[in-house]
Amino acid sequence: MKNDLIERYIYAVTKRLPQKVQKDISDELRTLIDDMLVERCGELVPEEKDIRVVLTELGTPEELYEKYNPDNKKCLIGSPYYSTYKYVLKIVMICTIFGIILANIISGIFDFSKSNSIENIVSSSATFIASLITNLIISVGVAFGFVTALFAFFYHKDIKIDTTSNLDSLPSVPKKNEKISKVDSIISIGISVIFLVVFLTAPQIFCIVMYNEFIPIFNLETIRQTWYIIVMFSVVGIIRDVVRLIEGRYSKKVMIITIIANVSSALLAIWWLADDKIINPNISKSMTSLFDENGQFMSNIFSNFQDFFLTIIIFAFMLDMLVTVFKCLKSKEK
Amino acid sequence: MNHDEIVSGLILELRRGTLILLVLSQLKEPMYGYNLVKKLQDNGIPIEANTLYPLMRRLESQGLLKSEWETSEAKPRKYYKITDDGLIVLERVVNHWNNFSQNVNRLLEDNNEK
Secondary structure, eight states: OHHHHHHHHHHHHHTTSOHHHHHHHHHHHHHHHHHHHHHHHTTSOOOHHHHHHHHHHHOOHHHHHHHHOOOSOOSSSOTTHHHHHHHHHHHHHHHHHHHHHHHHHHHHHHHHHHOOSHHHHHHHHHHHHHHHHHHHHHHHHHHHHHHHHHHHHHHHTTOOOOOTTSGGGOOOOOOGGGBOOHHHHHHHHHHHHHHHHHHHHOGGGSEEEETTEEEESBOHHHHHHTHHHHHHHHHHHHHHHHHHHHHOBOOHHHHHHHHHHHHHHHHHHHHHHTSTTSBOHHHHHHHHHHHTTTOHHHHHHHHTHHHHHHHHHHHHHHHHHHHHHHHHHHHHHO | OOHHHHHHHHHHHHHHHHHHHHHHHHTTSOEEHHHHHHHHHHTTOOOOHHHHHHHHHHHHHTTSEEEEEEOSSSSOEEEEEEOHHHHHHHHHHHHHHHHHHHHHHHHHHHHHHO
16 A cells, blocks of 8 residues: 555656656656655555555645646746747737627628517527627637647747747837838737638628629639638638737738738639639629610629729739838838 | 745745755765765754655756665665765856855845944
8 A cells, every 4th residue: 555655646647747757657656766765664554544644745646747847938838938928919809809800790780680570689699699799609619729720830840930049130110111110010910810710610701782682792502612722821820910900010020921911812712712613703794784774894893703803902902012112111211 | 024935935946056055065975865865954944854855856866976776785775975066066166166155145244243
C-alpha cells in the first residue's frame, strides 16, 4: 500500500513530462522520497501517515510537474502577443455579433414579409429568435476559435507580428493623412462578416419584387454549392483589414497585403462569377423583358448582368488597391 | 494593505537568482540533491526539495552542471557537479554579486544613518 501511494504520486508527476526524462525523474523522486522518509522516521518503518506528510511537503503532483516542465511557454498565448490578441479578438467579436444580428434581422424581415397570417407571423418570430441564437452561438464560437488558434500558432512558432521590439525599427509617428482610420477598418471587417453570413445563410435576401413575386437575384443552389469561395473571399478581406487595423498607417506592409488581398479577391470573384449559373437565369429574362420597351441600354445591362456585376467588383478592388498603393508610396516618400 | 503578501513576493524575487548562485557554488564537489537541501538548510538557507531538484535539472540542461547516477551504494543516487562552463559563469556572477551586494548594503546603511 505504501509503495502504491508513492508510485501513484510519481506517476502523476511524470506522466505528462517528455518521455526521455520520465524515467530519470521517477528514479530521482523515488530516492528523494526515501531520503525524506528516513529523515522523518529514522530506522523505523514509515507508516502511511508519514508517507502522506512527506508527499504533502513535496507539493501536489501538479505543482511538481509545473516545476519540472521544461516548456517555458506554459500558456496558450503569452506576451507579447496577448495584447494584440485581445485587441483583435474584441474587434472580431464585435463585428461578428453585429454582423450576425444584422444579417438575421434582414433575413427575418424577408421572412415576415412573406407571412400573411397570424400563425405564420408567430412561427416566423419563433424561427427568427431560434436561428438568431443558434447563429450567434456558432459564429461567436467559430470566430473565437479562429482568432485564438491563429494567435496561439503565432505565439508558439515565434512568428513576429510586431516590429517595435527594436529601437531602430520603431516606426515614425504617422501624420494625419498617413493614418488608416480604425473606424473604416472595423466597418470593413463588419461588412466582410455580414457578406459572409448573408451569403451563407440567406442569399435569397437579394431579390427583386416583380409582379408581386420575389425573384432572387442569385441562383440559390449554386451559391450553396460554392460556399467555400464565399468563405475565402471574406477571410481574405478580413485578414487585409486586420493588418490595416493593427498597422494603423499606410505602410509597406499594408501596401503588400492590400495588393495580395485585392488581386486574390478579384481572382476569386472571377472564378465565382465566371460560372454562368451564379445569377438566377430568370432574373435576366424578366429584366430584359421589362426594359425591352424602355431602352436598349438597360436591357443590355441585365442580359449581361453577371458580367456587369463582375466588372463592378473588379473595378472596386482595383480602385481600392490603387488608392492604397498611392497613399503608401506617398507616405514613404516623406 | 496586506504586507505579508507583498513581502513574501519580494523575498521570492530576491531569492530566485541567489539560489542559483548558491547551488553552483556548493557543487564544486559532487553532491546529491537531498544532501544539498540539508546543507543549505543547516546554513540558514531554507530551500524545498521540490524547488532544488527541478532547478538542478535546469542548470544541467544549460550545461552548468553535470550529473551521474551512483549505483554502488545501497540506494541509487544522482550526483551533480559543476562543469567547467559552470565554473566560469559562477566566477563572473560571484564577482557581480560581491560588487552589487556591497553597493546595496552601503546605500541601505547610508539611509539608516540619515
